[in-house]
Amino acid sequence: MISSYQKANAKKLERFISLALQKAGISKKDADLTAEILIDADLRGIDTHGVINLHQYYVKKVISRIIKSKPEMKTYQGSKTTATIDGDNGLGFIVSHYAMTKAIAMAKESGSGWVSVFNSNHAGAGAYYVLMAVKENMIGIHFSTGGTSVAGPGGSGKLVGNNVIAFGAPANKYAPFVFDMAPTMSIANKAHLLAWDNKKMPEGYVIDGEGNPVTDPNGYFNPKSAVLPLGSSMTHGVHKGFGLLLLSDILTGVLSGDGGSMLRKKGADSHAFCALRIDAFSSISAFKNLMDEMIEKIHSAPTLKGSASIRYPGERADLTYKERIAHGIPLHPKIVEDLSEMSKALNLSIEDIWES
Amino acid sequence: MISSYQKANAKKLERFISLALQKAGISKKDADLTAEILIDADLRGIDTHGVINLHQYYVKKVISRIIKSKPEMKTYQGSKTTATIDGDNGLGFIVSHYAMTKAIAMAKESGSGWVSVFNSNHAGAGAYYVLMAVKENMIGIHFSTGGTSVAGPGGSGKLVGNNVIAFGAPANKYAPFVFDMAPTMSIANKAHLLAWDNKKMPEGYVIDGEGNPVTDPNGYFNPKSAVLPLGSSMTHGVHKGFGLLLLSDILTGVLSGDGGSMLRKKGADSHAFCALRIDAFSSISAFKNLMDEMIEKIHSAPTLKGSASIRYPGERADLTYKERIAHGIPLHPKIVEDLSEMSKALNLSIEDIWES
Numbered sequence: 036m037i038s039s040y041q042k043a044n045a046k047k048l049e050r051f052i053s054l055a056l057q058k059a060g061i062s063k064k065d066a067d068l069t070a071e072i073l074i075d076a077d078l079r080g081i082d083t084h085g086v087i088n089l090h091q092y093y094v095k096k097v098i099s100r101i102i103k104s105k106p107e108m109k110t111y112q113g114s115k116t117t118a119t120i121d122g123d124n125g126l127g128f129i130v131s132h133y134a135m136t137k138a139i140a141m142a143k144e145s146g147s148g149w150v151s152v153f154n155s156n157h158a159g160a161g162a163y164y165v166l167m168a169v170k171e172n173m174i175g176i177h178f179s180t181g182g183t184s185v186a187g188p189g190g191s192g193k194l195v196g197n198n199v200i201a202f203g204a205p206a207n208k209y210a211p212f213v214f215d216m217a218p219t220m221s222i223a224n225k226a227h228l229l230a231w232d233n234k235k236m237p238e239g240y241v242i243d244g245e246g247n248p249v250t251d252p253n254g255y256f257n258p259k260s261a262v263l264p265l266g267s268s269m270t271h272g273v274h275k276g277f278g279l280l281l282l283s284d285i286l287t288g289v290l291s292g293d294g295g296s297m298l299r300k301k302g303a304d305s306h307a308f309c310a311l312r313i314d315a316f317s318s319i320s321a322f323k324n325l326m327d328e329m330i331e332k333i334h335s336a337p338t339l340k341g342s343a344s345i346r347y348p349g350e351r352a353d354l355t356y357k358e359r360i361a362h363g364i365p366l367h368p369k370i371v372e373d374l375s376e377m378s379k380a381l382n383l384s385i386e387d388i389w390e391s
Numbered sequence: 392m393i394s395s396y397q398k399a400n401a402k403k404l405e406r407f408i409s410l411a412l413q414k415a416g417i418s419k420k421d422a423d424l425t426a427e428i429l430i431d432a433d434l435r436g437i438d439t440h441g442v443i444n445l446h447q448y449y450v451k452k453v454i455s456r457i458i459k460s461k462p463e464m465k466t467y468q469g470s471k472t473t474a475t476i477d478g479d480n481g482l483g484f485i486v487s488h489y490a491m492t493k494a495i496a497m498a499k500e501s502g503s504g505w506v507s508v509f510n511s512n513h514a515g516a517g518a519y520y521v522l523m524a525v526k527e528n529m530i531g532i533h534f535s536t537g538g539t540s541v542a543g544p545g546g547s548g549k550l551v552g553n554n555v556i557a558f559g560a561p562a563n564k565y566a567p568f569v570f571d572m573a574p575t576m577s578i579a580n581k582a583h584l585l586a587w588d589n590k591k592m593p594e595g596y597v598i599d600g601e602g603n604p605v606t607d608p609n610g611y612f613n614p615k616s617a618v619l620p621l622g623s624s625m626t627h628g629v630h631k632g633f634g635l636l637l638l639s640d641i642l643t644g645v646l647s648g649d650g651g652s653m654l655r656k657k658g659a660d661s662h663a664f665c666a667l668r669i670d671a672f673s674s675i676s677a678f679k680n681l682m683d684e685m686i687e688k689i690h691s692a693p694t695l696k697g698s699a700s701i702r703y704p705g706e707r708a709d710l711t712y713k714e715r716i717a718h719g720i721p722l723h724p725k726i727v728e729d730l731s732e733m734s735k736a737l738n739l740s741i742e743d744i745w746e747s
Binding site: 113192297321322328332333343347 | 472546623634677698
């Protein structure tokens with residue numbers, strides 16, 4: 036199915052994204068950076084967090100001044116290794132890049148760095164930020180609030196955010212370990228993708244206000260519907276997914292003074308970033324070699340009949356990255372339609388993005 | 392059912408635990424500390440991680456020198472805020488208390504502290520360690536390897552540890568937020584408790600070597616069986632639970648040089664501890680008030696027909712603590728049987744533990 040989609044060239048699409056953001060009022064430097072982060076998600080196969088959001092989540096919001104085009108971020112340095120950043124309602128990408136850069140700088144100096152952020156916006160895929168740390172031979176950890184769309188255990192309706200937990204660590208022979216997820220059963224853009232393709236959502240993902248399963252993906256967006264935390268049911272550990280969502284809320288929103296996805300007192304989204312210098316614990320080479328051994332143990336583990344060998348988080352994304360850099364990024368026709376509409380409004384040419 | 396169990400008095404049982412450990416060769420100071428941590432789990436209602444393990448996991452292992460009675464722990468201080476500790480094969484409680492004390496000290500000095508630990512042993516419930524930080528107006532985070540009993544996604548047989556993630560944060564009017572779990576479908580002692588009571592295990596918890604559901608709790612201990620990561624099935628996010636288990640392995644075993652639950656090169660268990668000084672991010676009172684508001688939002692959230700109001704992690708444990716301090720800790724007859732056997736061998740009197 037996906038192979039028949041028209042394919043965008045990564046470099047061309049990245050340039051197109053930057054131009055669109057610049058037309059919306061973002062500086063060239065910030066637009067280039069945002070384009071780099073967005074395209075990274077598409078390249079890694081995280082189709083829910085890349086260019087799919089460009090028009091509706093970023094360009095439109097900057098043009099209508101819901102998001103500030105020229106934020107002036109402020110850093111409150113609470114200690115040598117901790118800081119809280121006011122994102123000044125800027126694009127989540129710019130604020131998050133700034134915050135992880137700060138966490139990495141503190142880790143260089145003192146072994147570890149923690150940054151909490153308030154008054155930011157949707158920051159795309161967490162993978163990019165943890166990989167910033169990985170490139171410096173550090174472990175990177177990232178949390179973020181997500182849209183308030185998730186029910187509590189036994190709850191009716193939306194209570195807590197579809198919050199993010201992301202984690203990255205370098206290996207030696209293998210692609211970095213990159214774990215980037217919401218501890219819930221689904222996210223808005225997965226529902227969109229299913230709806231566009233007339234597919235059903237499995238039971239156990241979303242419930243209506245009475246707790247009945249919602250399998251029509253359009254039902255995700257009903258005001259009374261709610262996504263379930265990871266675990267899905269009382270018997271299968273839904274309280275564990277709920278706890279992870281709250282953990283993310285505390286490290287992002289409560290620690291930064293915003294309150295998190297249930298309160299949002301100081302803006303749309305809150306984040307947290309942590310960088311840990313590996314050589315402040317053990318040697319970098321010993322760490323990377325152990326990561327390789329761990330990965331080889333996973334690869335060589337026996338599997339059930341019909342199951343392929345087990346992959347570690349970040350492995351498939353790395354393969355997709357290589358494939359898409361070489362052969363292009365397949366774009367869903369609905370995304371192309373949305374980008375075409377945006378192109379017309381901004382006087383850009385969508386024709387400039389395709390693989391030749 | 393549980394109310395008909397004979398009830399131990401918390402103070403008496405704590406003293407009994409310490410005496411048993413001293414008879415096994417542990418110093419009075421370390422035995423008292425271990426008893427305090429073990430009894431805390433029983434008081435909080437974590438019946439799987441308290442005195443249930445005293446005889447088989449700790450006393451027997453110390454007597455047979457599988458665990459060292461007088462460990463000499465070593466600290467490698469990699470930076471102002473990071474350290475790696477060699478637990479010298481001591482009791483996990485002693486090693487973990489030492490390591491969290493170190494993390495807290497670094498956080499006092501520099502805002503945050505991270506400690507990775509190798510060559511340790513089973514450390515009981517994570518709640519105690521994160522609460523050590525909470526009592527200092529810090530956020531506490533704890534990871535640990537657990538017994539290698541969990542399958543990877545699509546895997547056959549045991550691959551990865553039943554690893555721990557624990558997190559604590561203080562509130563103002565309300566009991567601290569304490570989230571303490573394994574991102575898996577079950578743990579060994581839950582299977583024991585079900586087996587003792589002739590109960591079935593729900594489907595989706597444990598599979599046999601061919602992937603068939605195991606519902607007889609004794610089947611948990613079959614060498615070919617494996618617990619499933621949180622999420623349980625491919626459709627319901629088992630890869631998310633698996634990723635969380637690996638995250639815990641990396642922060643504990645890989646970062647400390649042991650390799651984690653799949654490799655265990657330097658001992659039985661690895662841990663990690665993090666302490667974050669709240670006033671190094673924002674004010675303690677602002678943080679605690681936001682925690683209260685978050686909790687009130689959870690309590691007042693609409694629930695489904697037949698569901699009670701939603702609780703936050705740590706809330707039920709706090710209620711159980713108060714109940715059990717006042718009225719005693721109900722002990723399963725099988726635990727009493729095991730403790731009686733131990734008492735005879737150690738020349739202690741089990742009769743000393745009961746509520747009068």
